[in-house]
Every structure is written in structure tokens, then in C-alpha cells.
Amino acid sequence: MKTYTDLPSDAGSNIIGQVTAQANRLQQRLTSVKYTVAVMSGKGGVGKSSLTANLAAALTLKGNTVGVVDADINGPTLAKMMGVRNATLEYTPTGVKPAITALGTKLISMDLLLAEDDAPVLWNAHSQKDAFTWRATMEVGALREFIADTEWGNLDYLLLDLPPGTDRLPNVAELIPNLGGIVVVTIPSEVSQLIVKKSVTMAKDILKVPIIGVVENMAFYVCQHCGEEEPLFSADETPDKAFQQTVLGSIPFDPRLAHANDNGTPYIDKYPDTPVSRAFIQVVEKIQDFFKSQTTERSP
Amino acid sequence: MKFLCTDCDTAMKFKDVTRPEQGSVTALFECPDCFTEIAMYLNPSETQMLKSLDLKLGGTNEAAQPMQLVRSQLETAKGESMPNMFSSETGSGETAEGGKCPFTGVISDAFQEDATPTEPIGPTWTAEALERLERIPAFVRPMAKMGIESFAKDNGHDEITGEVMDAARGNFPAQF
Numbered sequence: 477m478k479t480y481t482d483l484p485s486d487a488g489s490n491i492i493g494q495v496t497a498q499a500n501r502l503q504q505r506l507t508s509v510k511y512t513v514a515v516m517s518g519k520g521g522v523g524k525s526s527l528t529a530n531l532a533a534a535l536t537l538k539g540n541t542v543g544v545v546d547a548d549i550n551g552p553t554l555a556k557m558m559g560v561r562n563a564t565l566e567y568t569p570t571g572v573k574p575a576i577t578a579l580g581t582k583l584i585s586m587d588l589l590l591a592e593d594d595a596p597v598l599w600n601a602h603s604q605k606d607a608f609t610w611r612a613t614m615e616v617g618a619l620r621e622f623i624a625d626t627e628w629g630n631l632d633y634l635l636l637d638l639p640p641g642t643d644r645l646p647n648v649a650e651l652i653p654n655l656g657g658i659v660v661v662t663i664p665s666e667v668s669q670l671i672v673k674k675s676v677t678m679a680k681d682i683l684k685v686p687i688i689g690v691v692e693n694m695a696f697y698v699c700q701h702c703g704e705e706e707p708l709f710s711a712d713e714t715p716d717k718a719f720q721q722t723v724l725g726s727i728p729f730d731p732r733l734a735h736a737n738d739n740g741t742p743y744i745d746k747y748p749d750t751p752v753s754r755a756f757i758q759v760v761e762k763i764q765d766f767f768k769s770q771t772t773e774r775s776p
Numbered sequence: 777m778k779f780l781c782t783d784c785d786t787a788m789k790f791k792d793v794t795r796p797e798q799g800s801v802t803a804l805f806e807c808p809d810c811f812t813e814i815a816m817y818l819n820p821s822e823t824q825m826l827k828s829l830d831l832k833l834g835g836t837n838e839a840a841q842p843m844q845l846v847r848s849q850l851e852t853a854k855g856e857s858m859p860n861m862f863s864s865e866t867g868s869g870e871t872a873e874g875g876k877c878p879f880t881g882v883i884s885d886a887f888q889e890d891a892t893p894t895e896p897i898g899p900t901w902t903a904e905a906l907e908r909l910e911r912i913p914a915f916v917r918p919m920a921k922m923g924i925e926s927f928a929k930d931n932g933h934d935e936i937t938g939e940v941m942d943a944a945r946g947n948f949p950a951q952f
Contacts, residue, residue, distance in 0.1 A: 478785055483778040485778070487788055488834055488835055493835070572842045591852050598851040600827075600848070600851050610828040611828075617829065618846045
């Protein structure tokens, strides 16, 4: 009797061919992207999306072509923060035209596909019972399509805003084997550092993905009246000691940043001459330096 | 997954796939030599997993449409019109389970529940027969149901009653 390997194919479904076609479509799209950067934390509520929106704005203002993937499938916020919630996606035979911000940054987000403000991401299924067995798979499929099927054009940077937790990074690393690097976001609290360390380990030791550096958000508060700097949290360890990684910058807390996010206005464009904007610019310059140094290392 | 006709020692070929019934899809395979058919039943979890991977049983020759997984499977999607490239083939756009995306009806997707239910093909079930059907263990119920319907059809019964089930019982290991 013939064995598994004797049979030439899987009876005609060509499952491997279908999976390969999906991967090829993704890789084909990524050929027009110079650098991919994942913004992650592990911890929720530290300002990943806010940082992503402003890094994207800063990179765009510096003359780069920038695309952003809101990889937080279930909690998408970037369309709101980047002021494109009312955008209508345009479908063409070759892809989906992304939303484009006032500055020219391109964005794809689940928020642009949802029917109502209060609509959760609900997938078609015979039953939502036992959804834990397949929901994550569906979300990775959605992320793959966001990257592969968006008409990005030529991009200098593609930023991916990851949801909290360490589980999405392995998916991204698998989808984008040449992931340029990771920006890790934390706040100066011991609770945050405890969780973010797990993400650093996942990236560095398990997935072997390059870490560009750590951004410490809400690092301190600058009094708008006297200019005095006051700490908001009380972690003993500084981020360089806690994570043993390059610190790309420390972003002060500024209530106007939250207002700008709510209004869909790039803070960095509205308040260019503030400590927060200067910190964003510093982070962006270090990210650019990271990739420049890689290019130099590769050059003969 | 591969299938072998043990009588002929020949690889079976994919023949057809049904739309899901109660979340369970059925794929038919046929031996190219002796034409023996077998049915493979995927339980709802297996069916859903294949759907989530955006894979088609029996393969596909159609080029992938942009964001076809998201647009066909997102229940809470915007119902905006799709461009002409899709509209000529678009059905009602409403899935049996309430999806709003007009794209849903377009994809040649074996995993979609039938978008436009039509008159049932084959015999109907009496209440008594359905009650007996429910007593069959869940994991073999779809197979038994299909077998009984096939028996009824082959024997000219338009309606499946208790008597028809009794007559068909000899073909099945499960008691009902």
C-alpha cells in the first residue's frame, strides 16, 4: 500500500501552494518598503499608539514616505489619533488604498473597516463559542492582509503599532522575516518594567529580532508655569539599566499630547518647540541613525 | 491531508465540497480508477480553522482579492459599496449569519454558509425523525444525517419519517 510520501499531492487542495501564495503576496508588497519598525511594549497603556502616531508624523515631516499598520486588531486607535477616522478605503484590483493623513502619512487600521463606533471586531463563525481556538489565527490573517494588500507605494518606513502582550511579536516576526527592528515603549514604573522586560527577552533571545532601543514615555512632568521637572512614577532602575538596551529618548508627560490625540492632530506639528516634540525628534533621529549604521556596516 | 483508495492503491482526488451545515463542511473525494467516493466531515472547529487560515478545500484558481479574508469574514464591517469589479458577481451580500459586507457573496468560498437559502434539495424531515436524529451522538450526527438523506433519496422517499430511519438504520453503526 502506498504511503503518505508516495502520493503526489493533497488530493487537489494544494494547501501548501495556497499558503505559499499568501506569503509571496506579502513579500512582494514588502519589496517597496525600506525599513519596517514594530513599536511594542508588552504592557498596555504606556503610549505605544501615541508614540507611533508622532514618530510617523516626525518621520514624514523629515521628508520620508511613511506607512503605518495599526496591528492592534481589537483595540485600534490610530485612525482617531491620526485624524482619518472618516476616511473611506478604496478597493482596487491590486490592493486597498490606505487612509492618508493631512501630513501625508498612510494608515491602515481595523477601525477604518468597522461599521460603528461601538462595533467590536466580530468574525463570521457558526458559533463564537470556543473562539479561542481560531480567533488568533483570524487576527494574524487580518494583519497579513493589512500589510500585503494595502497599496503603500514606495515607503521609507513602515511602522507597526503592536497591541499589548508578547504574543503578537512572533506573528509579526514570522510575517516579516526582515523586520528592521523594534522600538520598545515603557514608562518609569516597576510594574511596567517587569512586563516590558519579558518583551525584550522575547525579541532579543527568542525571536532574535533587532531591538533599536527603548523609549521611556511619561518620563517626567514639566510644569507649564515654572518649567520645573517632576517625576510621575518611581521606578528605581533607569531604563538603560533595566533593559540593557539603548535608550532612544525620554518623553515628558504633557496633557496637550492627549488632547492632540483626541483631536487627530499631530502633536509634533502643532507644538514643535516643546520638550515633548524635541524628545520625539531625538527618538526619530536615533532610529534613522540605527538604520544608517546598518547600511554602513553592510557597505564594502 | 491525502486519501488513498486501498482497493486500487490510488490517490483519491478532490471532487466537491458542500457549504457548511451547522458549521460543519463536507468534502467529497473520489478514486479516479474505481470511482469510489468518500466523504470527509470537518467538525465546526476544524471548518472554522480552515476559514481563519483563508484556505480553500479543493484549491482555487482565482487570484486573491484585496483583503478578502477581512472583508468576507468581518461581521461588524462597514456596508459600503464595493467597486464594479465585484458588483457583477455579488449576491445579496448578507450572509446567513448576518454579515454586512457585500464582498461576502462574491468569494468562491466553500466555507460560507449559503448566502441565499433556497428550497431544500432532497427529502424533508418530520418532527419525529428530527427528534430521533438529535439523539444520535453529535460527532456522528452529520454523517448519519447525510446517509439517511442519501438512503431516502435513493429509495424515492420525499419525506424522512421514523419508518424511513428504521429502514436506513441497517447502514449505520449508531443507534437512533
